[in-house]
Amino acid sequence: MSETAPARRVLDLMTGYWASQAVYVAAKLELADHLATGPLTSTDLAGRTGTDEPSLARLLRFLSELGIVTADADGAYRTTEAGAELRTQEHGSMRDLALLYGEEFYAGWGNLLHTVRTGQNGFEALHGAAMYPYFAQSPELTAKFDRAMAASSAFFEPIPSLHDFSRARTVVDIAGGNGALLATVLRAQPDARGILFDAQHVVEAARTELATTSVGDRVDYAWGDYYDKVPAGGDVYLLSRVLHGRDDDKCVDVLARIREAMPEDGALLIVERVIPDDGSASLAAWFDVHMLTIAGGTERTTSQYRDLLERAGFDLTAVHGLPLDTQLLVAQPQSRKAN
Known part of the structure; x- marks a missing residue:
C-alpha cells in the first residue's frame, strides 16, 4: 500500500460534502431533465438554467468525475445511468431525495458537533423544532419529504x-x-x-x-x-x-x-x-x-x-x-x- 493511501483516504472523507453538494446543485438546476432529450453543451445548459456558463462548465466537469454526466467528443454533455436517477419524471426519481439531503439534512449535519456534545439533534437546534414537526408545519415540505422517501x-x-x-x-x-x-x-x-x-x-x-x-x-x-x-x-x-x-x-x-x-x-x-x-x-x-x-x-x-x-x-x-x-x-x- 502506498504511504500516501491513508492520507488520501482521509482527504476523500473530508471532501465528501463537495460531491453531495454538486449532486444537489445538479438536481436543483434540473440538469438531468434538460439533458433528457439529448446532449447539450455547457453554453446551452447555462442558457436553460440561468447560470453563469464558466462556473457551470466547471461544475459539469466535476459531475463528470463523479459519474453523473459524461462529455461527448464535441464537448456536449449527456447523463449517465446514475445521472438519469435525478430526472424529475423518472419512476423512483431521486431528485427530491437529493434536494432534501442537500438542503434540510445538509444544514442539520452542520450541527453534528452540537449533537455529540449535548445529545440534542442538530436539526432541532437549527430550526427550533424536531424534523417531523418541522416538516408537518408546511404542506410543501411535507410533500417534498414524502416524495424523497418514495425515491x-x-x-x-x-x-x-x-x-x-x-x-x-x-x-x-x-x-x-x-x-x-x-x-x-x-x-x-x-x-x-x-x-x-x-x-x-x-x-x-x-x-x-x-x-x-x-x-x-x-x-x-x-x-x-x-x-x-x-x-x-x-x-x-x-x-x-x-x-x-x-x-x-x-x-x-x-x-x-x-x-x-x-x-x-x-x-x-x-x-x-x-x-x-x-x-x-x-x-x-x-x-x-x-x-x-x-x-x-x-x-x-x-x-x-x-x-x-x-x-x-x-x-x-x-x-x-x-x-x-x-x-x-x-x-x-x-x-x-x-x-
Missing part, C-alpha cells in the same frame, strides 16, 4: 416474494406516506384490499396519487394518530421506516396499538435498517448517526427490535434482507404460540 422505495419490490400474503384480505399500511409499499403488495395480491393510514393531509395527497394506479380502487383511507388507535381487522400490518425515528417507549406504544387492532393470526411487517449484531459493516451505522443528528432517532440491532416487539406482545419470527442494507422483520402475536 428509496426500490427496496419494497422483493417484499411480496418474502412473505406469504396469499391469505391476506386486508393489508393496513401504518404511516404509509404516499402508499408505495402498500401498492407494491396489492399489485402482487390482486384479491387483497388495502387501508392507508397516516396524517390527514398525507392521506389526501396519497389518495390523489394512488387514484391513477392499477390498485387505486382497492385502497381505503383513514387518518389519525397511531399512538392512540390504528384501523382494526387487518390480516397484515405494514410499518416502514417509522420506528427508527422514535425512542423505545414510543416504539412500544405504536406496536401495542397495532397489536390491539390485529387478529390473533395476523402478521406485522416492519421495514428498517438493522445494525448487525456481529458489528459487521452496514449502511445502518451511517443512518444511525443521521437519525441522531436529524431526527433524534436511532437505528437498532435485531436483538433490540426483538425486545421492543416482545414488550408490545409480538414475537419476531423472521428477518429477511432487502436492498440497500434494509431488512424486513416479520412479527406475529405472542398468543399464537399458545394456540
Whole structure:
C-alpha cells in the first residue's frame, strides 16, 4: 500500500460534502431533465438554467468525475445511468431525495458537533423544532419529504416474494406516506384490499396519487394518530421506516396499538435498517448517526427490535434482507404460540 493511501483516504472523507453538494446543485438546476432529450453543451445548459456558463462548465466537469454526466467528443454533455436517477419524471426519481439531503439534512449535519456534545439533534437546534414537526408545519415540505422517501422505495419490490400474503384480505399500511409499499403488495395480491393510514393531509395527497394506479380502487383511507388507535381487522400490518425515528417507549406504544387492532393470526411487517449484531459493516451505522443528528432517532440491532416487539406482545419470527442494507422483520402475536 502506498504511504500516501491513508492520507488520501482521509482527504476523500473530508471532501465528501463537495460531491453531495454538486449532486444537489445538479438536481436543483434540473440538469438531468434538460439533458433528457439529448446532449447539450455547457453554453446551452447555462442558457436553460440561468447560470453563469464558466462556473457551470466547471461544475459539469466535476459531475463528470463523479459519474453523473459524461462529455461527448464535441464537448456536449449527456447523463449517465446514475445521472438519469435525478430526472424529475423518472419512476423512483431521486431528485427530491437529493434536494432534501442537500438542503434540510445538509444544514442539520452542520450541527453534528452540537449533537455529540449535548445529545440534542442538530436539526432541532437549527430550526427550533424536531424534523417531523418541522416538516408537518408546511404542506410543501411535507410533500417534498414524502416524495424523497418514495425515491428509496426500490427496496419494497422483493417484499411480496418474502412473505406469504396469499391469505391476506386486508393489508393496513401504518404511516404509509404516499402508499408505495402498500401498492407494491396489492399489485402482487390482486384479491387483497388495502387501508392507508397516516396524517390527514398525507392521506389526501396519497389518495390523489394512488387514484391513477392499477390498485387505486382497492385502497381505503383513514387518518389519525397511531399512538392512540390504528384501523382494526387487518390480516397484515405494514410499518416502514417509522420506528427508527422514535425512542423505545414510543416504539412500544405504536406496536401495542397495532397489536390491539390485529387478529390473533395476523402478521406485522416492519421495514428498517438493522445494525448487525456481529458489528459487521452496514449502511445502518451511517443512518444511525443521521437519525441522531436529524431526527433524534436511532437505528437498532435485531436483538433490540426483538425486545421492543416482545414488550408490545409480538414475537419476531423472521428477518429477511432487502436492498440497500434494509431488512424486513416479520412479527406475529405472542398468543399464537399458545394456540
